[in-house]
Amino acid sequence: MAEEQIATGTVNAHVIVNPPSRRESAPALDIEHQRDVLARLKRIEGQLRGIRKMIEEPRLCIAILQQLAAAEAAIGRVSHVILKFHVEKCVPHSIAQGADEHTESLAELVDIVDRFSR
Secondary structure, eight states: OHHHHHHHTOOOTTSOOSOOOSSTTSOOOOHHHHHHHHHHHHHHHHHHHHHHHHHHTTOOHHHHHHHHHHHHHHHHHHHHHHHHHIIIIIHHHHHHHOHHHHHHHHHHHHHHHHHHTO
């Protein structure tokens, strides 16, 4: 049922949509952020379907490349929303949990920032 909700973009406050992580008590995206991210992803899915149609038609390469750049930028904005939430909510939460959680959380943060910077 949760997978179905994610696929359709609906969120029920009584159903756990996020799979459990290794840190059971770590905060996950709240309902507002889930709705925002799901709406953005639905728009991106539409963009990608449009790009696929452009290739099937066929359309000019420059037009396809422009749409690909727009889709990549939209994915980047989704990543930014989630990264911002992580820095504002998850990292402070891990700091409050103690030294082990704090060290692990900061290592994960450095790793993910490194991946985004490539």
